Amino acid sequence: MNEITTPRRATVHDVARAAGVSLATVDRVLNNRPGVRPTTARKVADAVTSLGFQRDLSASLLARARDLQVRFLIPAGSNEFMDSLADAASRRIESALIERLQIAITRLPLLDARALVDSLDVLMPHQCDCAVIVGTEEPAVLASVEEATRRGVMVMTLVSDLPGSSRRHFIGIDNVAAGRTAASLMGRFCPQGGKIALVAGSMHLHDHHDRLEGFRAVAAEYPGLELLEPLEGHDEHQETQALVEQLLARHSDLGGIYNLGAGTTGLLAALRRTRRTGSLRVIAHELSDCSRAGLADGSIDVVLDQNPDGEIGAALAAVRTLALGAGTLENNEPIEIRIFLRDNLG
Amino acid sequence: MNEITTPRRATVHDVARAAGVSLATVDRVLNNRPGVRPTTARKVADAVTSLGFQRDLSASLLARARDLQVRFLIPAGSNEFMDSLADAASRRIESALIERLQIAITRLPLLDARALVDSLDVLMPHQCDCAVIVGTEEPAVLASVEEATRRGVMVMTLVSDLPGSSRRHFIGIDNVAAGRTAASLMGRFCPQGGKIALVAGSMHLHDHHDRLEGFRAVAAEYPGLELLEPLEGHDEHQETQALVEQLLARHSDLGGIYNLGAGTTGLLAALRRTRRTGSLRVIAHELSDCSRAGLADGSIDVVLDQNPDGEIGAALAAVRTLALGAGTLENNEPIEIRIFLRDNLG
């Protein structure tokens, strides 16, 4: 009958006593206020670590008498996934408020760096503690992120990272692993081998590129699989539908389709017309009304989902931690890829 | 450029003003203290709903000057999954402390109702706000849960539910859906059909029973699949290993194995000896060192996992919500089943 319990917590008073300084000095050190000699600051820091002091988040937020302000900058447009991200964020407005987090959401023109920069540049520390952005890797965006950080507005990246920038944190899935997983399933689905079609949005999108790379790497382990050249539907429903119809007409012996982009609506429309049940395995990305329907009626076998609710939740948790605590985030594991079949849709 | 922002929060002072009563009375109503006329209580309740008042958790916990005490009662023994549950709980001790949640863990003899009852009966409200138990459905356990609730100790069930009891919440996966998912994958893995073996711990375990039921229902949709009678390895490694070795010897044409129990170590040992790569698809439950290794070396194709970390996190969140707020938990969605292949292990 093993037994584990938790220790007691230290307060700022304990730290002051242990360091042999006053409360005011401890406060100055903890909140990087000026006017403390390095020697004294060190004494306080030592006391903090030796006591294992952790700031009480509740009391801290209470004392500030001010909520943490988080602003999401999310692309709009025909992209269903971005909609579900925004929906996930707005669903959490109420529950986040209980934890003293105020959420604001701005929808921006799709893939418009200028609009993103403009929205980011006007955010000031007194009205926004953290901006969470889905940004493209362009010089103007990077410069804007640096400037926001300099002003005192923390920036986090969502879905698509900006490595090398001063963004404090990235929230998103491992897209190479997603592609690998899709190939691993497809390989097992087609033990006799067969032709596999690849449908992407655009090879210029970093996440699509990663997925393709992962898929190709693992598909190579299944010698029976023959990968066709990837099609680019630019995440447009009609374009994707036309491409897939053409594809199905040309290859009567197709074994499977991996749709690594966002054009699932168009794909489904094409499949519904020329349905070849049984022989055709379909793997797509992102759970939506459309892909749910596809799973339910059997036209899609598997959906890989990057869990927008989980991403928003992770973002909010990171804001809480970073806005008050130390500089780094220990729990830096990426968002998990969710795998859905008809039978675990819930 | 759409725009969404959050409203402001009401405090107890606002409620008192709106209801036309004093702070003391509001306090009495909010914390069900005696000495309030029903008419007055109703006025306060109306003000609460009309203002959308929500108690400030931070301030509430701060004022109590006392952490929430949660005690996990988890079986010990050879069951790896229970170990990982306990590990997940102890990993959260530190981070939970920041949120004023004190975690205590008691490991109990496996499937010993007497030990569980004894541990539950000694928990008093002043030292334990909530007990989270993995309990079997036996009269003595049920009685003990009722008694704890009566004393003022909240009880939540984990992994295995006690429906009809006064437990405030259940945290676990939908095991029928897990079985269905396994069958759905197996059916796609074996497009030519084939013999499928089922390995369980015991049919008396509710979760194993549910998984089998789900698997059978969906497997029936794949006419080529021939299900063998389920074997019972009692979650013991050696017994399972012996059973599987015998099984493999008898059926040289076996197409797949679904291990819906906890004896994965034994299964793996048997597979490693008589390995038939390529033709044999294996689906197992619960991610562990052992099943990870199986995924990595290809002896297991898919692992369905009930995400112990997620379950512990959900339990803690539920405690926070229930211990302070209203009677019910809105966010009552079950834990998601995680699906792992070699390629999304992370």
Add this chain to the structure above:
DNA sequence: GCCGTCATGAGGCACGTACCTCAAATTTGA
């Protein structure tokens, strides 16, 4: 030795809620 600058201490108020006491107002029962 005087002034200016910097480092530190001492203390207080605030945040929103919990919980306590005591007095005043109201209702209840006989």
Add this chain to the structure above:
DNA sequence: TCAAATTTGAGGTACGTGCCTCATGACGGC
């Protein structure tokens, strides 16, 4: 109708931290 019981109000202190002011001490250069 009066006393007892119940309900309500008023106000305080506390929780741990943030942020503010003011006083004191230490140090430098002139």
